[in-house]
Amino acid sequence: MAEITFNDIIKPENLAYKKSRLMTDNILSYCPGCGHGTAHQVLAEVLEEENLQERTIGITPVGCSVLMYNYIDVDFQEAAHGRAPALATAVKRLMPDKFVFTYQGDGDLAAIGTAETIHTCNRGENILMLFINNGIYGMTGGQMAPTTLPGMKSSTSPYGRDVSMMGSPIKMADIVAMLPGTCYVTRQSVNTAGGVRKLKRALKKAVQYQNEKRGTCFIEVVSNCPSGWKMTPVESNKWMEEHMFPFYPLGDIKVPAE
Amino acid sequence: MAKIKGAVVVDRERCKGCEVCVVTCPTETLALATEVNSKGYHYCYPANPEACIGCSNCAVVCPDGCITVYKVKIG
Amino acid sequence: MEKELRLMKGNEAVAEAAIRAGADGYFGYPITPQSEILEYLMEANPQATTGMVVLQAESEVAAINMVYGGASCGKKVMTSSSSPGISLKQEGITYIAGAELPCLIVNVVRGGPGLGTIQPAQSDYFQATKGGGHGDYHLLVLAPASVQEMADFVELGFDLAFKYRNPVMILSDGAIGQMMEKVWLKPQKKRSEEILPWATTGKPATRERNIITSLDLDPGRQEHFNLKLIAKYREMEEKEVRFEEFMTDDAEYIFVAYGTSARLCQKALQLARAEGIKAGLLRPITLFPFPKKRLNELAASVKGMLAVEMSAGQMVEDVMLSVCGKTRVSHYGRMGGMIPTPEEVLENLKSFIKG
Numbered sequence: 001m002a003e004i005t006f007n008d009i010i011k012p013e014n015l016a017y018k019k020s021r022l023m024t025d026n027i028l029s030y031c032p033g034c035g036h037g038t039a040h041q042v043l044a045e046v047l048e049e050e051n052l053q054e055r056t057i058g059i060t061p062v063g064c065s066v067l068m069y070n071y072i073d074v075d076f077q078e079a080a081h082g083r084a085p086a087l088a089t090a091v092k093r094l095m096p097d098k099f100v101f102t103y104q105g106d107g108d109l110a111a112i113g114t115a116e117t118i119h120t121c122n123r124g125e126n127i128l129m130l131f132i133n134n135g136i137y138g139m140t141g142g143q144m145a146p147t148t149l150p151g152m153k154s155s156t157s158p159y160g161r162d163v164s165m166m167g168s169p170i171k172m173a174d175i176v177a178m179l180p181g182t183c184y185v186t187r188q189s190v191n192t193a194g195g196v197r198k199l200k201r202a203l204k205k206a207v208q209y210q211n212e213k214r215g216t217c218f219i220e221v222v223s224n225c226p227s228g229w230k231m232t233p234v235e236s237n238k239w240m241e242e243h244m245f246p247f248y249p250l251g252d253i254k255v256p257a258e
Numbered sequence: 259m260a261k262i263k264g265a266v267v268v269d270r271e272r273c274k275g276c277e278v279c280v281v282t283c284p285t286e287t288l289a290l291a292t293e294v295n296s297k298g299y300h301y302c303y304p305a306n307p308e309a310c311i312g313c314s315n316c317a318v319v320c321p322d323g324c325i326t327v328y329k330v331k332i333g
Numbered sequence: 334m335e336k337e338l339r340l341m342k343g344n345e346a347v348a349e350a351a352i353r354a355g356a357d358g359y360f361g362y363p364i365t366p367q368s369e370i371l372e373y374l375m376e377a378n379p380q381a382t383t384g385m386v387v388l389q390a391e392s393e394v395a396a397i398n399m400v401y402g403g404a405s406c407g408k409k410v411m412t413s414s415s416s417p418g419i420s421l422k423q424e425g426i427t428y429i430a431g432a433e434l435p436c437l438i439v440n441v442v443r444g445g446p447g448l449g450t451i452q453p454a455q456s457d458y459f460q461a462t463k464g465g466g467h468g469d470y471h472l473l474v475l476a477p478a479s480v481q482e483m484a485d486f487v488e489l490g491f492d493l494a495f496k497y498r499n500p501v502m503i504l505s506d507g508a509i510g511q512m513m514e515k516v517w518l519k520p521q522k523k524r525s526e527e528i529l530p531w532a533t534t535g536k537p538a539t540r541e542r543n544i545i546t547s548l549d550l551d552p553g554r555q556e557h558f559n560l561k562l563i564a565k566y567r568e569m570e571e572k573e574v575r576f577e578e579f580m581t582d583d584a585e586y587i588f589v590a591y592g593t594s595a596r597l598c599q600k601a602l603q604l605a606r607a608e609g610i611k612a613g614l615l616r617p618i619t620l621f622p623f624p625k626k627r628l629n630e631l632a633a634s635v636k637g638m639l640a641v642e643m644s645a646g647q648m649v650e651d652v653m654l655s656v657c658g659k660t661r662v663s664h665y666g667r668m669g670g671m672i673p674t675p676e677e678v679l680e681n682l683k684s685f686i687k688g
Contacts, residue, residue: 006307009265009328017314019323028322033276037321055535069544075533077405078546080428086395087402093386094358094408098535119391193315233276
């Protein structure tokens with residue numbers, strides 16, 4: 001048998017993976033190795049595969065992902081810092097047949113927007129809340145976040161987070177899981193292919209639950225911030241596995257009764 | 259025995275050289291180039307293309323959507 | 334529902350008028366003296382009849398951001414509050430102005446600063462007309478002086494908001510909100526089913542995605558946007574100035590007053606005329622755009638203007654800017670929830686005349 005060449009394989013019929021058509025060609029503004037990009041891709045894939053482009057409204061936060069609307073080809077609203085769940089509440093109530101998601105970082109969702117987060121989940125708004133937790137304020141240059149680990153250094157905790165002064169990191173997923181309004185709460189990651197595939201399954205469940213009007217779906221993605229953590233992307237992922245995952249364990253926290 | 263053979267195509271200009279794909283690849287197909295792209299990043303490329311099994315792990319973890327994967331069954 | 338005459342509180346009139354105007358959503362938070370708006374809507378339960386969404390938010394901040402989300406979908410949405418709550422809403426209001434979204438905001442003003450009092454005041458004039466939040470923007474501000482106008486300005490406010498894609502504020506006060514008067518209510522309008530081309534309603538294959546944002550990191554483009562806003566405000570100044578005049582034809586002295594103050598100035602004007610003082614009244618109905626041109630014209634023929642406000646003197650600055658020094662301008666005001674009597678306004682006019 002003749003040896004098969006590289007060019008023999010690269011044919012449309014042999015395609016195994018390409019970026020979702022819902023990802024635009026704009027170069028993402030994120031730093032090299034940042035989990036935001038991966039989270040965007042997998043979200044776009046799910047929106048594409050579930051045929052949701054025509055009925056999706058996304059709400060972007062203030063933070064690194066403020067410009068998310070440049071990257072995924074669906075209608076977007078850009079919220080004030082922390083307020084995405086309030087916007088989403090109104091959008092979903094006014095247009096119940098749309099697919100509505102928010103996308104927020106830890107400063108946005110777990111500090112300035114805590115009230116909106118809690119009450120949106122408590123009302124059980126039929127939306128998907130995507131929470132990217134990298135334990136730091138990335139866009140403003142690496143300040144301490146509500147989710148910064150104990151002892152972790154940041155530009156506003158230069159000697160490490162002192163929990164006696166600054167409190168302990170807040171576990172938002174565990175908090176909202178206690179509220180009757182949430183139907184599905186899970187914590188996932190995007191640093192490995194396996195992790196991304198699990199996140200994709202979680203996103204598909206969230207789509208299903210939103211279609212079934214079962215309440216708020218809350219998906220936390222524990223992610224990295226190579227620039228803010230002052231590490232290479234590969235080092236940051238290793239550090240995340242060693243330090244973030246023990247504090248923020250991956251897996252389902254709340255699943256709906258079948 | 260059937261064997262899967264894969265091929266990866268990297269959009270060098272989109273690549274930021276984060277290396278996440280390189281460490282994810284189970285067959286050490288990928289590496290960072292010594293040359294840089296127009297943004298100054300050491301872009302990723304299939305340094306060992308023969309090894310590719312088309313698993314797509316590299317493309318799935320790529321934050322910048324730079325990688326397209328093809329695969330065929332042979333034998 | 335047909336056209337109907339009812340005896341209502343100003344706050345209730347706002348709520349009923351909103352339902353009848355075909356509003357899509359109301360998002361509020363309780364605060365005195367305007368809680369009747371939310372209470373009335375909850376009791377009326379328009380979701381079951383017109384489909385209008387009514388929601389009590391967890392805070393004023395959340396409520397205005399719900400308005401932002403709803404307005405981004407091209408829906409007819411509104412909120413209401415009173416002064417301290419309106420301060421909390423300012424962040425959302427500047428985003429709404431910056432994203433060029435239509436919405437209606439009702440402020441039933443109480444005395445301040447701070448927690449102040451729950452009694453009526455007009456001390457939020459600067460906040461309402463000069464921006465209120467950060468950045469260069471204006472609301473279009475309507476000042477009702479009766480329960481009838483509380484009702485009428487809801488539909489007018491929505492119309493203007495959509496015409497200019499700009500937030501509109503009804504600047505009322507605790508007296509107008511709480512007083513009962515007869516009010517003609519308009520027949521029920523159907524809620525609009527039109528999908529606006531700029532609205533985020535899900536991207537069909539036939540158009541580019543719609544993005545609602547107030548962000549532009551490019552200085553040139555941001556300045557261009559600021560210029561566009563300015564042009565919009567200039568157009569409002571050309572086309573939307575509304576005011577009412579009483580006995581200004583032969584007036585030597587003119588009261589300038591809006592809302593509750595305008596009502597008591599009408600009485601003070603009668604008292605002045607009875608004493609042979611040729612007094613008149615100009616009542617601005619739009620506070621932004623302000624009736625600058627008309628005041629400037631009147632300034633040429635009068636001996637002075639007295640701005641009467643329930644504040645330390647806020648609108649009086651716009652009166653001064655309008656007349657450009659052509660005539661004397663002074664201010665009389667009460668604060669802290671005190672409402673001046675027509676008699677004390679007259680006394681003040683007399684001392685103003687003496688100079």
